[in-house]
Amino acid sequence: MEEPIRQSKGPKVGERHKQICLLFAFATITNYEGVSISISVVAMTNANSTNPDFQEFDWNAQQKSYILSAAFIGCLLIQITGGKLCQVFGVKRIGALILGMSMVVSFLTPILVIYGGWIVLCIIRVIQGIYQGQTYACLSGHLAYWSPKHKRTQLGGIVLSGIELGSLLGTLISGFVAGSAFGWPGINYLLGLTQACLLTFWILFLERDPTASRMISTAERNYLITSQQEDVSYEKKSSIPYTKILTSKSVWGFLIGMSGQIAALRLMQIQLPAYISKVCKKNIEENAVFSTLPLAGVWLMTFLYAFIGDFITNRNLMTIGAMRKTINTISAVIPALSIIYIGFLDVDSVDIVIGLFIFSGFIMGGITVGCFVNALDLSPNFADVISSMGQALANIVYIVLTVGTGYILTDESDRLLWQSVFNIFAGIIIGCNVLFVIMGSGEVQPFNVYESVPTSQKYPAEEMKDIR
Numbered sequence: 001m002e003e004p005i006r007q008s009k010g011p012k013v014g015e016r017h018k019q020i021c022l023l024f025a026f027a028t029i030t031n032y033e034g035v036s037i038s039i040s041v042v043a044m045t046n047a048n049s050t051n052p053d054f055q056e057f058d059w060n061a062q063q064k065s066y067i068l069s070a071a072f073i074g075c076l077l078i079q080i081t082g083g084k085l086c087q088v089f090g091v092k093r094i095g096a097l098i099l100g101m102s103m104v105v106s107f108l109t110p111i112l113v114i115y116g117g118w119i120v121l122c123i124i125r126v127i128q129g130i131y132q133g134q135t136y137a138c139l140s141g142h143l144a145y146w147s148p149k150h151k152r153t154q155l156g157g158i159v160l161s162g163i164e165l166g167s168l169l170g171t172l173i174s175g176f177v178a179g180s181a182f183g184w185p186g187i188n189y190l191l192g193l194t195q196a197c198l199l200t201f202w203i204l205f206l207e208r209d210p211t212a213s214r215m216i217s218t219a220e221r222n223y224l225i226t227s228q229q230e231d232v233s234y235e236k237k238s239s240i241p242y243t244k245i246l247t248s249k250s251v252w253g254f255l256i257g258m259s260g261q262i263a264a265l266r267l268m269q270i271q272l273p274a275y276i277s278k279v280c281k282k283n284i285e286e287n288a289v290f291s292t293l294p295l296a297g298v299w300l301m302t303f304l305y306a307f308i309g310d311f312i313t314n315r316n317l318m319t320i321g322a323m324r325k326t327i328n329t330i331s332a333v334i335p336a337l338s339i340i341y342i343g344f345l346d347v348d349s350v351d352i353v354i355g356l357f358i359f360s361g362f363i364m365g366g367i368t369v370g371c372f373v374n375a376l377d378l379s380p381n382f383a384d385v386i387s388s389m390g391q392a393l394a395n396i397v398y399i400v401l402t403v404g405t406g407y408i409l410t411d412e413s414d415r416l417l418w419q420s421v422f423n424i425f426a427g428i429i430i431g432c433n434v435l436f437v438i439m440g441s442g443e444v445q446p447f448n449v450y451e452s453v454p455t456s457q458k459y460p461a462e463e464m465k466d467i468r
Helices: 015-045 061-079 084-089 091-132 135-146 149-178 183-205 218-227 242-246 249-278 284-314 320-342 347-372 374-378 380-408 415-439 461-467
Strands: none
Touching: 015 061, 015 091, 015 135, 015 149, 015 183, 015 218, 015 249, 061 091, 061 380, 084 091, 084 135, 084 380, 091 135, 091 183, 135 149, 135 374, 135 380, 149 183, 149 218, 149 249, 149 284, 149 347, 149 374, 242 380, 249 320, 249 347, 249 374, 249 380, 249 415, 284 320, 284 347, 320 347, 320 374, 320 415, 347 374, 374 380, 380 415
C-alpha cells in the first residue's frame, strides 16, 4: 500500500509523535503494575530469598493462583461494556482515571495486605482489574486517530511494545527492589511515584484527536486526515453496532487469535518467575534477571517485526491480512513447540531451559504486529470496542488456565506437573492461531461505516483546500 497523497506531514516531531509517546508510556506503566504482582507474591511468600526484615506470608499454590487471576476477574467486570466507556467519556478521562486509581492503590497496598492477608490482596487485584480493563481500548481508540493508515503497523507496534517493556521492567526492577532495603513494599511505592508522574503528563499533553488538538499544525492535521482514507470518523458515535461486530467472522478470528497470544505472553510474565524459582532453584534477584530475558526478546523483536510488516505491505509483497497471519503463525507455533520441549528437560538442563525461554521470547515478538494491531485493520472507528472484547475473552481463557494451574501444581517443584501445564498452554496457543488464520482478515469491515457530519462542515474552507 503506497502512501495515498504526497503532502507536507508537518514538523518532523509533531503532535502525533507526542501522542504516540504518551500511549507507549501508558502501556508500559499499566502493564508494569500488572506484572510486578508476580514478583511481589514470590517475595511475600519467600522472605529469605529477598529481604527477611519484612513480613512473610504462608500462602499455598491455590491461594497464589487466586491472587494472580483476581485482576482478570476485575477486567471482565468492566470489559462487558466493550469499550463503551472510552467512546462516551474519551480516552483522556478514562486514562487519567486509570492512572489516578492505580497510584492510590499502589500506595495503600502494603498496609492493607499486612492486616488483611491474601483475601484483601485478591480484592485489591479485582479493583486493579476493574480500572485497568479499559487499557487496550484506550490504546486502540487513540491509535486510530493519530496513526496514518500506512503507518498503523509500525506505530501500533511501537505503542503496544510498551506492554512487553512493562512486563520486562516490572519483572526486573521489582526483583531488585524486593531484595533491597525497601523490601516487597518498595515495589508498590516506586510504582505509585511513577504513576503520579505519568498522570501529570497525561493531563497536560494528551489530545483527543487531530481535529480537537490545540497544538497541532494545519499541515499535520490535514496529513493525518487524508492518510486515513476516510476510514476514521472524528464524530462522537451515537451507537455501537454490537450485533454486526459479534456476528463478524473476522472479528472472531481476531478475538480468538488475541486470546492465544495473550495466554502465551502471560505464560512468560507470570508462570516463568514461579518456574525458575521452584524448579530451577534461583533466588529472586537471579529469577528477575532470567525472567526478563524472554520479555526483552519480545520487546526488541516487536520493532523489527513492525518494520518488516510495513515494508511488506507498503511494497505490496503481501496483503495486510496475509502479513499478519504469517507473522502471527511464526510467533505462535515456534514458541509453543519450544514450551513443549522444555517439559521434557530435567533440572540438570537449566541452561537449555533458560535458552529456550529466551529463544521463544525473541520469536514471540511478532504477536503485536501479527494479531494485536488487527483491530485497527477491521474497524478504526470501533477498534477500542473490539480490542476490549478481545481482552475480555483472553482474560476468560487466562483465568481458567491460571486457576487450573493452581490445581495441577500441587507440588510447584515437580517438573512433571509443570510439563502438563506447558502442554496445555502450547495446545491453546497453536489452536487459537489456526482459527485466526482461517477466520481473520486485514480488510476494513462494513460495520466501520456509519453516518456522520461531513468533514467539509467541520473545518474552515482555507484548511480544507490542502485536503482536497
